[in-house]
Amino acid sequence: MPVGKSTGLVTTTRVTHATPAALYAHAASRYWEDDGKVPPAARTSCKDIARQLLEDEPGRNINVVLGGGRRHFVPKVVQDVEEPDKEGRRLDGRNLIEEWSRNHRLRNVAAKFVANKEQFDNVDPRKVNHLLGNVQETRFYIYRRS
Numbered sequence: 001m002p003v004g005k006s007t008g009l010v011t012t013t014r015v016t017h018a019t020p021a022a023l024y025a026h027a028a029s030r031y032w033e034d035d036g037k038v039p040p041a042a043r044t045s046c047k048d049i050a051r052q053l054l055e056d057e058p059g060r061n062i063n064v065v066l067g068g069g070r071r072h073f074v075p076k077v078v079q080d081v082e083e084p085d086k087e088g089r090r091l092d093g094r095n096l097i098e099e100w101s102r103n104h105r106l107r108n109v110a111a112k113f114v115a116n117k118e119q120f121d122n123v124d125p126r127k128v129n130h131l132l133g134n135v136q137e138t139r140f141y142i143y144r145r146s
Contacts, residue, residue, distance in 0.1 A: 006063040014069025016049040024059035025052040034072040036091045054100045068136035073097045081115045
């Protein structure tokens with residue numbers, strides 16, 4: 001039941017990694033981050049972790065999701081938007097990032113996908129209710145000054 005509060009998930013690992021996925025997904029294996037890791041016999045009855053985040057409750061209603069793991073959301077034949085030498089890992093041909101954006105538009109929810117810091121810095125929080133940031137193909141590396 002909605003109570004008027006926003007929710008968020010921010011991680012330096014993949015948003016589909018076992019630890020953050022515990023917030024929104026149920027899987028028989030921590031490695032089922034995309035459909036390519038789910039055994040063929042289980043694919044019709046078990047959703048991979050990336051799909052659960054974007055399609056099912058409570059994942060699809062999380063307001064802010066920031067971390068790495070873009071490769072688990074796009075098809076194997078699609079080059080990564082930030083790292084052209086890398087590609088997605090999905091075998092089902094689905095681009096879950098595009099589907100996420102389209103589904104929010106259909107629900108009249110202001111949503112934005114960001115793939116890098118510049119895009120993130122340009123988000124106006126007064127105009128965006130849902131933010132998906134897959135800012136790395138895999139882990140989200142942070143460089144700090146000491």
